[in-house]
Amino acid sequence: MTQDGMPEQFDVIVTPARELRGELRAQPSKNYTTRYLLAAALAEGETRVVGVATSEDAAAMLRCLRDWGAGVDLVGEDAVIRGFGVRPRPGVTLNPGNAGAVARFLMGVSALTTRTTFVTDYPDSLGRRPQGDLLGALERLGAQVSSDGGRLPITISGPVRGGPLEVSAERSSQYASALMFLAPLLPQGLDLHLTGDIKSHAPLRQTLDTLSAFGIRWTATEDLRRVTVPGAQAYRPGRVLVPGDYPGSAAILAAAALLPGEVRLSNLREDDLQGEKEAVNVLREMGADIAREGDTLTVRGGRPLRAVRRDGDSFTDAVQALTAAAAFARGQTTWENVATLRLKECDRISDTRAELERLGLRASETDSSLSVEGLDSEERGAEALGRGARLPGGVRVSGHGDHRMIMLLTLLGLRAAAPLTVSGAHHIRKSYPQFFRHLESLGAKFEYVALPDERP
Template sequence: MPERFDVTVHPARELRGTVTAQPSKNYTTRYLIAAALSEGTTRVRGVATSDDRHALQECLEVWGARFTAEGPDLLVEGFGGQPRSGQTLNPHNAGAVARFLMALAALTSRTDFVTDHPDSLGRRPHGDLLDALAQLGARVQSDSGRLPVRIEGPVQGEAVRVRASASSQYTSGLIFLAPLLEQGLEIHLEGDIKSPGPLRQTLHTLEVFGVRTEANADLRRIRVPGGQRYRAAEVTVPGDYPGSAALLAAAAIRPGEVTVRNLLEHDLQGEREAVEVLQAMGADLRRDGDAITVRGGRPLRALRRDGDRFTDAVQALTAAAASAQGETTWENVATLRLKECDRISDTRTELLRLGLEARETESSLSVIGTDRLEGGITADGHGDHRMIMMLSLLALRAERPITITGAEHIRKSYPDFFGHLRRLGAQVEVHPRQET
């Protein structure tokens, strides 16, 4: 694949075949961080090959971790509780990486954070995390809570308050930090708690690496005893539900039969709910162990759901909703405005340009499904992998092909997405683009 490219996705009469889900983005991030915080060597089996994984690896190498690739596995030699001070980290466009490492930067006397994605990660807010670190005694400098950021530690634990309504990643970062502080940390989450799924994935990761945590059932208070160590482990990255939700939704809106393998039934990824949402829309999805098979082409009906429970699958499910009869609404999705693009307004813009009816409020997104979608336009991928997946799905069911600009951003989480679509029979043309 060229460095930068647009794609033209053609209408597909049917989709048919089997693919193995790509490795989970969120678990790859967590396992590599916990491995780096361990002393000794961790084997991470089946690690993601995405841009975000490489961004994280690069940052952790700067801090002193060593990585050896062995086929699909990654061996990680950690730096324990002591990342190297005085370094500059560039998490590129990876939000979770940036936030988790900013929290851990409190272990250093100074770490600077920059990004080469000023229009995406450069616009995303980190102020709530920086406030929490300042409560613990860190000195922080930032551009109004945005990158570039400087963090100077060390910090002292005990208790901290963090606003949980813009992103769960701030809290997850503090959870990673907590066991390495002498007194541990009692974390009080304030405001609406968004993205509970990833928070539970973080707590689970600490457990896997031998760290004790205690959390209230509602996650309002999380306590991590101090003076603990991460213990090197052997871990396997499970299949990725957010990316697979796009394949499942594609299969639901086209005739044919598609199986996605390696999607664990008991998994903490909130986007697992995409399976149930598609079923509730009327799609024919069946689970057989870790494989999900979709027999596509059944009529779909609209529904109303709390989209925060499956935040990274909302775009894929919006593409399915655009084929459903009636108006589908995703409620409680205000945080979508703070992702790689504004996934509410920018989605609405693209849907309207495609001739669909869509509405938004501050915290919701609605789309009215249609039987017929003309296509034949160039749509803006908004530099956002999840928008690119949504637009690709719309193209598969349109009358005429849709060209999506900036399609290289798919690599952020799902480098094989177009390969997987092709394997299922879709026609995808790649157009290399020269930057002006």
């Protein structure tokens, strides 16, 4: 058993719920936690990161920073980091697990070292994700790089020079973020030109916000095509507070909208830069009753929902949770411009379509979109809509080793007519370890079935 009282590896049996009711404090942001921890390590001196996420991604970043020579102390819910500045330990092998953003951020900074090697024990997930755009940019800066066709294992050696640099943002914004973390520590800095169809502007703004929090100066065009970070700067140690997590909270908000009851979710800043904040507006557009008071959102659930057609690029990490709401809406919901979902822990377009169809839903896809026909699409009387359509349930579905897929399938199970089994549900710990416990505190019921102690 782990500290959360769950087996190390488990399937979860989701019991259909009648209502959700109660109050929660949103977990700390995974995206800000990893960024703050890295920036703290790049500062010489001691930084207290207040309220860090307890996700596997955060643990992967802390583990790699320790291996690189940073001092790391966990004090209650905070992390105290004693940074290595511009001198990460050379000749180190780092294993970021299955944390793609962590791996890429560290690859950028590894240009400060000699012979940093990146490996993973998730060869069929992170091991298959492309890194070539970032590696090519580092080589153009003068780094020596060896890889398996642009994939892990990867070894990087500096030193590198600064100056003008093009990097593609077509596949992921994480390549540009990685270079932004490196830029102020180079003598000449970097004048970044982001090429291609830029994906996920919001994470780029979170990276720039992090640089500002640690005293780094930068300028950028409004469209983020050009980002200039002067060189010979130093990250400033101090104290930073991690905001609440919108991607994970999108799943709680969608669950609360799908079922009768009232749920209050605090610690979600209205002026937050996380793109998944838009999930609140999407749910409202679908007909959900969501009110905001300061940093607290109140959802009065059980209202009939209607389909939407949205460009999902700015809130990709909320698309799975919002797909659960779409499954019970009237009409066909389509998420457009979400091709990057194919490059996550699983193919979140094709694999989602397959699992929805396994549950009896109608879904379709293109190269860059996902559509789902809601259960309330057929003509129904007001009384039927009020009761809320339910999936048949009673089947086993695959979580595909993907935390966002597990959230989606769990929400569908809460609105099923019979229990739904989600395989490999322990992978929820990648971003939201308390997901099931938080839902239980609102009235949901789950059964945890332990699996053999081996990686699926």
